[in-house]
Amino acid sequence: MKIHILHSIKIILFTVSLLLGATQSGPTPVYYSNQVAILMYHHIVDKPEKPHMLPVKQFRQHMEMLKTNGFNVISMDQYIDFMTRGTAIPNNAVLLTFDDGYDSFYTHAYPILKEYGYTATNFVIVSFIDNRIGIPKLTWDQMREMKEEGMSFYSHTYDSHKYAPINAKGVERPMLSHRLYLKDKKRVETQKEYIKRITDDLALAEKRLREELGNTRGGVAFPYGTFNDEVLEVLKSMGIEITFTIKKGMTTKKDINALRFDAGNIEYTAEKLAELLKGQGKSSAL
Template structure:
């Protein structure tokens, strides 16, 4: 009887290991969404301003349809075949750390217990600019700390925004490492992921990021992320103000 039980246990262990390896070997395909501003009264002439009601509908769709919102490390481990993939994985990213994230997007994400990433331009923290009709305000340190303690990862978007891909090695190193240091000081957490300003990279930029131990960097466009995607030029799917729930569901299933 003991031999039979031991044999059964052995079979279960082998089957479990096989299942994990099979999952890890499955072709990976994950939508990475890129948002910018979530506004109660979006400017229809600004591609990057999404209405709050639309955002609520999109997040509810993800919740109702069983999507798993990943952390960056989970995403990285799945892409590099170090971990198995859940049935419906998705990575949510936001660029700019504007105040609308704190006021509008963050409460919805918190309501659903979603993971998300905010890419921060660190020299802009706590600043504001623009016109009286559209003042752009960036979250302050306390607001960033609040979201960072509630499943929102703060990652590197350089110290300054702009078309920086072709700057010198020294200048790129300064801007990337400066942002990393600032965010680590703010959150006491690792900062290992990067989003290119304007989605623009270069061979030199990639080499700088690698030298600074950045694990993965994200561009704009390119469809679904797969296990064959370039780790230093990972695709992201832009969610824009012309999207509705129909185009949203198409994007997260096809990448386009």
């Protein structure tokens, strides 16, 4: 008799605990829908030396915040389908992006992303991968390994992530979106020369990504976030419809050039990032 009573009490307590848990957790709030919050990161490091070097611990806190607050990380394929085909995406959709192709994506970010079951895209400066330039970058082998686990890699141009002179005085501007000064000819590029230069650069980046990773879709993150009508026309002629800027805001199907939040800035604690994203139902650009 006592055993039956104790068993009944345990069942009652278990049921109550489930009910309390359901009441406490409740359904996930909808902060926004039919929009994507695209987060931009750069370098994930142990000891940051610059504002855009995010500590590993802080990046992990960001990922934990997304999980515990009901945000849904989507893949680049899901994002492209949403933008080009109108395919449905979950509420509170988040796209994780990284710029520049630093090897810290493999050594520091990738293990954390796998732990949370998240996917992310890295926009690589392809010439830096081919020629091993500057701060250690990803290798093609590393990217192939990560692609097998759901990561994706797209273009940050082949070799146009630079400032270059636009006149004889040496004034410099981002070279993808400006006609350059040709020192040996003592003149500025013609429109035809400019279009050929940027076309060759963007096409080579896509070619190398197809050769090494088997990419079948294209997308470009503009260096420094700058672009012009000529760049857009060149990309359109190449069949590339998906582009990314560094302007803050939520991205809807109307935003051909995607907006991104600079989550890789050390000032964005997990709490501050959560507050920012949760406020997007009230404001599309904070």
